[in-house]
Amino acid sequence: MMIFNLYIGKLVHIELLGDRDKMGYLIDAGSDIIVIYMDKKYVYLPITHIKNIELNTEDNANQDAPPDPISQTGHINFVGVLHNAVDRFVEIYLSDHQTLHGYVKYIAQDYLVFYSALYPKLYIPIIHIKWISPYESHQTPYSMNQKNWTTDTADSSLDTLPPTFGQVLKGLEGEMICLDAGLHASQIGLLEKMNDSFIELVTADENKLHFNVQHIRNCISFVK
Structure with a gap:
């Protein structure tokens, strides 16, 4: 722009x-x-x-110098950045101080699939990504062995994923899920059903809660 x-x-x-x-x-x-x-x-x-x-008009004495030279292209776009991040170790920031470290494995129409050392497979709506930053190529999560994060590892389930995040949730009806990385206990439970733009989640104490899909920042599936 x-x-x-x-x-x-x-x-x-x-x-x-x-x-x-x-x-x-x-x-x-x-x-x-x-x-x-x-x-x-x-x-x-x-x-x-x-x-x-x-x-910035403040004292910048403590700021890192910019890279030299600056290679501006003007041709980048967000979707392209995400596709370039596939199989790269990255940091993704959502909101509520929720930062995820791991690997982008798949890009769908309006969400991506993310693998993390702390969580199983995450489905993240692209609209909720505030920023993304790649790590150096030699770095791995928590200095874990590189063989545990080989980019050659194939996941056949990725080939059958639906194009939209809403369809992912619909396919998880009857399964245990975790919303927004389980920041609150009320966001962990059985996905009873999805109607229109809301899902019905049954918590451990059998309380039924309804969440607007548009405001779900990520979903963790426990399906094997």
Whole structure:
């Protein structure tokens, strides 16, 4: 976007929805995403979650210098970034200070499949991703052995996944699931049914709760 080109190579302050403010050097900008360099890493931020951006006027003595040279392309987009992240060790930030570390394994129409050392398979609606940042190629989660994270590991179940997140939830009716990584006990239970844009979840104490699918930030399935 033209407005972001004004900040290329400069230290900027970004107010981001659902996260603390970011400060770093603007490296690149595309139609729906920008890239900043901060804390010695590249952070990819979808424009839809940016509230405002401005030049940083504070003392920048403690800031990392920008990479030299800055290789701006202007051709990046969010979907392309996600596809390039497949089988890469990345950090993904959602909201409520929920950060996930692991591997993007599959990109569908409106969600992605994410593997983590802490959780089983996660389904993450793309719209809820506030930013994504790749790790160096030699890094692995918690310094675990690389063979445990080989990108050659095939999961045949990925080939039969439906195109939308809503259809994933519909297919999990009658199964135990965990919503939003189980931040609250009420988000773990049996997915009884899905009607329109709501799901009915039965918790351990047999309480029935209804969640709006549009506000579910991720779902963990316990199906083998």
